[in-house]
Amino acid sequence: MIPNDSNKDNLLTDSVTTASLNSSNAAFWKNDWLNVQSSLSSLRNSLASFPSSPLRIMRVSQLDADLLDSELFGLFKEQLWLLFSPQIKQTFEPELLAILHLICRLTVLESGATYGAQLQNLKYRNEKQHWGGLQSITKDSPLTTYQKFAYIALTVGGQYIWIRISRLVIAQGWSELSEDDPRKIFWKVLQKVENIYKTVSLLNFLIFLYDGKYSTLTDRILSMRLVYARRIMNRQVSFEFLNRQLVWHAFTVNLIFLYRKLFLKKFNIILICFS
Template sequence: MLRLPSQPTPTEWGSNWKDIQPALRKVRRSMASLRTSSLKVMRVSQLDSDILDLELVDILKEQLWNALSLFKPTIKENYEPELIGLLNLVLFKLSVYDSSATYGSQLQNLKYRNEWKHGGAFESIAKDAPLTQTQKIVYGVLTVGGQYAWTRANRYITMKGWGELDESDIRYKVYNVLQKGEKYWKAFSLLNFLIFLWNGRYRTLVDRMLAMRLVYSKKSMNRQVSFEFLNRQMVWHAFTEFLLFLVPLINIEKLKMKLMRMLLPKSYLVSSKGYDKLPANQCAVCHDVTTEHSGPIGQVPNFTVHNPYETNCGHHYCYYCIQSKLSVFGDEWPCLRCGEKVYEIKKYIEKVQDDENDDKPSPAIEQ
């Protein structure tokens, strides 16, 4: 067959390409019928993004309250829902509305996509469909406007006391409907969270209603997490929790007293305070307590032993004084007069005998 000069020269690869087209169409149809793996997004990343968003709001609220502290305190009390709503509105405009992702999601390499545009065989490899403007607006109305309306309505209803009115009153019925609505919302939110833990698709109930799913913004980027820091934090947290449990079980005062007895000689413990030179009817513990709080020994004259009890070393103390020391230090408390360990006390009874009256005969009684 003759070829005109204007016609291109046929090549071998061109003819081969035309020959394999039927086979390629058959392969494409077979691939479309195959089921590919669904898109997997780490649940912990989605939950961490929510925590980061809450912490960011708390930081901004703290700064806002500090700024309002310079004005009248009634401004914060009266307009707190409006101020928080305005803050959430600004964050929504600068994050979800502009970039389809909250600040916490951006830190976790996540963004929202329109899940209504996805599905089928190429769900995990298809290009992410952006959110529509309707989705963004409805999301802002439900999250920002809904939170503000609920907080303001609860404040107003509580202030007016609608829950204490008669059951036939229309205001009580409105209050009852709102309370039941809150219970149902919490129940459905819990159910949605359990489903999220199972399949990892929609983190909140609003996300499920609007088909806004968090996916990776850059699929090739690895999750940047310092596991060394996490491990260190977990170890220190467990160590501090163990100490908080163990310290109340340890008698610190008793341990300190035992170390003092081991390191310091008995003569130093006694002579350093000079209680071994006190009279026998004086309570050394009363002197010690008064010295710690008032001044040197001898300022307060009345240190007489009341309700005396005798220790195993033979010295006398007030019952309250010696019992309080033993309850704190146990058997490690040393006697302030001799330095011996006090492990036993008993009530001291002083016997008084009148020898002169015993020798004299009893007087006669006149009749």
């Protein structure tokens, strides 16, 4: 049956009434939401002053994460050294080590955690956003872009620059020059900087053993704290790293065998020409 004109008018009137009610309700809630923003802001700011239970992360898990990263780097280095001649390794060792460090640290840019930290159910968070009463909240603040790139710059670039300067000083024998020589003074400054760094790193480690927050000096400088990625996950020993290491070892052995047969001689000749 086709509706008449009166029914059409009634339907149109009902739809207009419903739309007006929805718009009025939306305006009502919007006004209330805007009115309480100042109160919500003051409440958020006051949360930091309330006492809260400290967030405790197992120290052994954080140390195991660093150990796994070191083992992974050593595995890469061991396989890489088999590809090059001793002359190439001696000449380009700082650059090759920097590339390996960069590969091992790139996961921080993507997931906010190193490979070893992921195996230990850990990730980095921006601790600047969790001071005071916000320390134990469920949602963790992610790392900023500045923290990620600064972490890469300090751990990879800083170590590379230090190795290069040390090799230059040792190769040219700056430590054996006269006391008035600027190069000898620069060498003494390097020695003092190294001693200060080792002392501060030791103090940072002792503080870490006390409060369990920052295992390295770089983490403390950048306010990057390791926390649990999934807090409800059982704390058990994971053999995932061992399984992946076995798979990676078998894969790299086969890859190196093929590389030696196909590309090693040509690649070494090219590097020797540029060295």
